[in-house]
Amino acid sequence: MFVSINQKMNSMELRIDNLSKTYSNGIKALQNISLDIPKGMFGLLGPNGAGKSTLMRTIATLQEADSGSIVLGDIDVLQQKNELRQVLGYLPQQFGLYPKISAEVLLNHFAVLKGITNKNERKELVKALLYKTNLYDVRQQNLKGFSGGMKQRFGIAQALLNNPKLLIVDEPTAGLDPVERNRFYNVLSELGEHTVVILSTHIVDDVKELCTNMAIINQGQVCLKGQPLQILEGLKDKVYKKTIEKSELNLYKENYQVISERLFLGKPTIHIISETNPGDGFTAINAELEDVYFSEIFNGTKTKSI
Numbered sequence: 001m002f003v004s005i006n007q008k009m010n011s012m013e014l015r016i017d018n019l020s021k022t023y024s025n026g027i028k029a030l031q032n033i034s035l036d037i038p039k040g041m042f043g044l045l046g047p048n049g050a051g052k053s054t055l056m057r058t059i060a061t062l063q064e065a066d067s068g069s070i071v072l073g074d075i076d077v078l079q080q081k082n083e084l085r086q087v088l089g090y091l092p093q094q095f096g097l098y099p100k101i102s103a104e105v106l107l108n109h110f111a112v113l114k115g116i117t118n119k120n121e122r123k124e125l126v127k128a129l130l131y132k133t134n135l136y137d138v139r140q141q142n143l144k145g146f147s148g149g150m151k152q153r154f155g156i157a158q159a160l161l162n163n164p165k166l167l168i169v170d171e172p173t174a175g176l177d178p179v180e181r182n183r184f185y186n187v188l189s190e191l192g193e194h195t196v197v198i199l200s201t202h203i204v205d206d207v208k209e210l211c212t213n214m215a216i217i218n219q220g221q222v223c224l225k226g227q228p229l230q231i232l233e234g235l236k237d238k239v240y241k242k243t244i245e246k247s248e249l250n251l252y253k254e255n256y257q258v259i260s261e262r263l264f265l266g267k268p269t270i271h272i273i274s275e276t277n278p279g280d281g282f283t284a285i286n287a288e289l290e291d292v293y294f295s296e297i298f299n300g301t302k303t304k305s306i
């Protein structure tokens with residue numbers, strides 16, 4: 001049957017099936033990871049060492065898996081590396097930039113490397129991307145003067161040069177202040193409509209602000225996947241909070257399923273999960289994505305789909 005290009009693009013999604021990777025030191029960084037990632041922003045949330053970067057690098061064809069498969073549309077990612085690279089934009093966790101060169105000149109240089117040979121086309125594209133990433137006004141500044149957020153936005157600009165169908169962004173907001181983080185969110189939020197965007201992060205707010213679908217991974221395993229709003233429904237009427245004395249913390253941990261503790265005006269405020277109202281001075285609160293995250297990281301082991 002004839003399938004139009006549009007139909008093909010609409011069905012473009014990333015499918016990861018039973019992907020596993022054990023490093024030579026015995027660490028099982030990925031254990032049977034399976035995820036269906038549609039177009040739009042997908043948040044991959046997990047603590048340090050969960051396996052996020054290993055997964056991102058494997059999808060980006062930068063390292064091999066031991067077993068499993070990854071498919072983007074009709075591209076078999078693990079076999080057709082060059083095909084994947086043509087439609088991939090990748091912003092790694094750390095990247096170097098030439099410090100003594102302007103953003104405009106460097107972006108133009110990257111465009112040449114990506115095979116955009118027509119000078120006028122390249123000029124227009126560079127200009128459009130500098131606008132998109134809010135860097136047009138500083139395009140003639142050398143990159144060494146750029147803040148962390150400006151560098152990250154430049155990273156996005158270079159990742160978008162080939163109009164990617166798949167964009168991977170690995171822990172982009174670590175170290176950014178709230179204003180820079182917000183600017184970065186604004187740039188990313190416009191990309192999701194036509195592209196599969198995977199945002200790997202340990203910052204819950206990144207996912208809360210941006211993502212329509214998400215998964216939590218921990219110790220190389222997917223422990224929860226679904227849509228943030230539906231996932232929150234799972235904790236409806238089950239989260240309670242109480243401000244306690246520091247000396248009481250261990251006692252509460254023994255008696256309740258404490259999922260998080262935060263200091264508020266110097267005193268610990270704990271969140272617990274309980275099927276019924278615990279009384280004892282606790283108040284019911286609306287679950288936040290942080291509550292889901294902490295409950296999965298500290299207590300969850302089995303994969304749940306919502």
Ligand SMILES: Nc1ncnc2c1ncn2[C@@H]1O[C@H](COP(=O)(O)OP(=O)(O)OP(=O)(O)O)[C@@H](O)[C@H]1O
Nearest residue numbers: 023025027029046047048049050051052053054055
């Ligand atoms: N090249 C490697 N050789 C051996 N072990 C590795 C290697 N790379 C990562 N690991 C280990 O694999 C596990 C997963 O690491 P990975 O970097 O994928 O996690 P992460 O979720 O990206 O963490 P972070 O948020 O700290 O970057 C960790 O225990 C890490 O120490």
